[in-house]
Amino acid sequence: MPLDQDTPPIRSAALAARTPVVAVVGATGAVGIELIASLESRGFPLSSLRLLASPRSAGRSLPFRGQDLPIEIMDETSLAGVDIALFSAGSAASKRFAPDAAAAGTIIVDNSSAFRMDPHVPLVVPEVNPEALAAHRNIIANPNCVAIIAAVPLAPLHAVNPIRRITAATYQAASGAGAAAMEELRASTEAYLAGRPFEPRVLAHPYAFNLFSHDAAVDPLTGDNGEETKVVMELRKILSTPDLRVGITCVRVPVLRAHTIAMTVEFDRPLSPDAAREILGAAPGIRTIDDRAANRFPMPRDATGQGDVLVGRLREDSSDPSGRSLSMLVAGDQLLKGAALNAVQIAEMLLG
Amino acid sequence: MPLDQDTPPIRSAALAARTPVVAVVGATGAVGIELIASLESRGFPLSSLRLLASPRSAGRSLPFRGQDLPIEIMDETSLAGVDIALFSAGSAASKRFAPDAAAAGTIIVDNSSAFRMDPHVPLVVPEVNPEALAAHRNIIANPNCVAIIAAVPLAPLHAVNPIRRITAATYQAASGAGAAAMEELRASTEAYLAGRPFEPRVLAHPYAFNLFSHDAAVDPLTGDNGEETKVVMELRKILSTPDLRVGITCVRVPVLRAHTIAMTVEFDRPLSPDAAREILGAAPGIRTIDDRAANRFPMPRDATGQGDVLVGRLREDSSDPSGRSLSMLVAGDQLLKGAALNAVQIAEMLLG
Numbered sequence: 001m002p003l004d005q006d007t008p009p010i011r012s013a014a015l016a017a018r019t020p021v022v023a024v025v026g027a028t029g030a031v032g033i034e035l036i037a038s039l040e041s042r043g044f045p046l047s048s049l050r051l052l053a054s055p056r057s058a059g060r061s062l063p064f065r066g067q068d069l070p071i072e073i074m075d076e077t078s079l080a081g082v083d084i085a086l087f088s089a090g091s092a093a094s095k096r097f098a099p100d101a102a103a104a105g106t107i108i109v110d111n112s113s114a115f116r117m118d119p120h121v122p123l124v125v126p127e128v129n130p131e132a133l134a135a136h137r138n139i140i141a142n143p144n145c146v147a148i149i150a151a152v153p154l155a156p157l158h159a160v161n162p163i164r165r166i167t168a169a170t171y172q173a174a175s176g177a178g179a180a181a182m183e184e185l186r187a188s189t190e191a192y193l194a195g196r197p198f199e200p201r202v203l204a205h206p207y208a209f210n211l212f213s214h215d216a217a218v219d220p221l222t223g224d225n226g227e228e229t230k231v232v233m234e235l236r237k238i239l240s241t242p243d244l245r246v247g248i249t250c251v252r253v254p255v256l257r258a259h260t261i262a263m264t265v266e267f268d269r270p271l272s273p274d275a276a277r278e279i280l281g282a283a284p285g286i287r288t289i290d291d292r293a294a295n296r297f298p299m300p301r302d303a304t305g306q307g308d309v310l311v312g313r314l315r316e317d318s319s320d321p322s323g324r325s326l327s328m329l330v331a332g333d334q335l336l337k338g339a340a341l342n343a344v345q346i347a348e349m350l351l352g
Numbered sequence: 353m354p355l356d357q358d359t360p361p362i363r364s365a366a367l368a369a370r371t372p373v374v375a376v377v378g379a380t381g382a383v384g385i386e387l388i389a390s391l392e393s394r395g396f397p398l399s400s401l402r403l404l405a406s407p408r409s410a411g412r413s414l415p416f417r418g419q420d421l422p423i424e425i426m427d428e429t430s431l432a433g434v435d436i437a438l439f440s441a442g443s444a445a446s447k448r449f450a451p452d453a454a455a456a457g458t459i460i461v462d463n464s465s466a467f468r469m470d471p472h473v474p475l476v477v478p479e480v481n482p483e484a485l486a487a488h489r490n491i492i493a494n495p496n497c498v499a500i501i502a503a504v505p506l507a508p509l510h511a512v513n514p515i516r517r518i519t520a521a522t523y524q525a526a527s528g529a530g531a532a533a534m535e536e537l538r539a540s541t542e543a544y545l546a547g548r549p550f551e552p553r554v555l556a557h558p559y560a561f562n563l564f565s566h567d568a569a570v571d572p573l574t575g576d577n578g579e580e581t582k583v584v585m586e587l588r589k590i591l592s593t594p595d596l597r598v599g600i601t602c603v604r605v606p607v608l609r610a611h612t613i614a615m616t617v618e619f620d621r622p623l624s625p626d627a628a629r630e631i632l633g634a635a636p637g638i639r640t641i642d643d644r645a646a647n648r649f650p651m652p653r654d655a656t657g658q659g660d661v662l663v664g665r666l667r668e669d670s671s672d673p674s675g676r677s678l679s680m681l682v683a684g685d686q687l688l689k690g691a692a693l694n695a696v697q698i699a700e701m702l703l704g
């Protein structure tokens with residue numbers, strides 16, 4: 001879906017002139033914690049940081065640059081005077097608070113799915129489509145974690161040799177379902193190893209040494225789940241290719257915080273693994289781990305805590321004799337490049 | 353690869369006449385234990401059971417039908433008088449002991465990859481290609497676990513609407529790498545949860561809350577690993593379709609003993625999910641778990657301890673507008689249908 005180029009963006013005039021006031025909305029969540037950490041680790045220039053959350057977190061505080069910042073309860077007045085708000089408090093909170101704040105001049109980088117497919121909202125992966133940002137109207141959407149992690153290596157290949165079709169299966173970590181799901185994975189595994197029963201509270205299925213089709217609701221007609229639909233629609237928007245054919249199966253595996261994706265990608269013309277490796281090696285935000293002799297390829301353990309997307313196992317797909325299809329394994333930290341880091345990178349672009 | 357139909361099979365004449373003497377070679381391994389359990393649970397008719405293993409297991413015994421059977425050390429004389437030997441002691445042991453024993457009249461059901469692609473050795477999944485068994489020359493191969501679990505649902509669909517192409521990604525359990533790998537998954541996870549370091553001994557990579565490309569050696573030229581090559585070659589042989597196009601990525605996940613496979617299957621003609629569900633519902637060895645409203649699909653936990661292959665998430669592949677491609681999730685117990693149970697089912701067929 002192309003962005004509307006006719007309407008000039010409403011930009012916060014203050015941003016160019018001074019060091020911004022920044023807010024993190026949903027500060028105590030798994031992504032919120034990483035947003036704060038990314039702002040700190042990247043030395044993001046800000047005059048003050050405000051941490052906002054739901055009443056559940058009242059009275060708590062979180063450290064930032066050596067200080068303990070109090071958690072404030074989010075309401076309609078919270079973003080007054082805030083230049084940039086990084087939202088990660090779920091779609092309902094984004095829909096409730098973001099439009100008014102944006103109209104009042106705060107620029108929102110929204111990690112929820114609330115506005116991603118809105119044609120007036122840029123959906124941005126800084127390494128992939130930085131040019132989309134210019135059209136924003138004070139709301140910018142941070143894509144789905146799988147869409148980001150897939151788009152980073154797909155984009156430079158697509159630019160050289162257009163992608164015709166993607167077939168993918170995911171190995172998604174607990175973190176995508178939040179901090180409580182990560183804790184449920186730990187606790188249920190501990191119980192399993194001790195021979196104790198465990199009743200799932202966060203996810204619908206047993207998680208210890210188990211896996212299951214992604215927990216997003218399944219469309220009764222198509223059979224695709226909500227996660228799969230997001231990835232398909234968002235990849236089309238990020239890659240500016242509305243007719244991109246994507247088939248994906250999203251699966252939750254017992255891994256804590258990094259997603260892995262097995263992809264088979266069909267290109268317009270033949271593309272050798274070596275040529276693809278060269279393109280990826282020159283692209284930003286990518287680290288190649290592709291050692292056939294040592295059987296060393298991207299793993300979630302490698303991706304955890306890393307900002308780069310890891311790519312490897314580049315090889316010709318043996319089911320396509322035309323030489324136009326490559327298979328690859330991709331891994332990325334769901335909380336960092338899949339969420340918090342990408343949002344902070346977008347915010348950095350706003351500073352120019 | 354078609355079996356050589358010109359040579360009549362050398363059958364053990366004794367089998368038709370009397371209750372056989374059965375041996376399990378590799379009795380103390382993960383599959384060996386399940387071979388013994390399957391012989392017991394299915395009431396396999398045998399006059400005596402002999403348990404054979406390497407010198408490492410000397411002095412041990414294992415229970416069978418209420419008795420403790422001693423483990424005997426396998427050597428060249430061990431199979432004298434044995435009618436049916438179920439081998440699961442690795443390729444080297446199969447190559448060393450099976451041909452002479454077969455020549456002496458013992459029928460071998462071999463769980464290793466040693467003879468699977470031999471044109472004179474039937475590669476049998478009883479629900480799929482029972483007719484292949486007739487051509488045996490006293491060695492019958494039990495296929496690779498992923499090939500078995502995939503073939504059970506693919507075969508009835510292929511019979512109705514020929515399969516043109518399969519794109520698959522696996523979620524493979526520790527059990528495929530043996531009992532020691534299962535123990536390493538448990539021990540390394542325990543260590544991780546306790547914050548203790550753990551040095552992998554069985555597998556090359558950390559396994560706790562991690563996953564990695566399958567540990568089979570990678571072909572330096574194609575980039576396919578040995579597991580992937582087995583699955584492709586064996587599916588072609590089992591389905592009697594030498595030109596079947598299969599692209600597969602095999603991944604080891606932190607699950608104990610059931611494999612899951614995400615498959616996208618392209619057929620000759622359009623096939624609706626409902627039509628596929630009907631075909632699968634009437635096919636042997638399959639249980640369908642496909643509840644979109646409840647988000648309930650096959651999981652390794654469901655498959656563990658079950659003889660059936662579980663199939664679900666049947667849906668049209670959204671990347672193929674022709675309606676000729678379906679996606680599905682398949683799960684099966686690696687040690688049972690993927691290995692021991694399939695071997696015992698083959699042995700049952702030998703009894704007629």
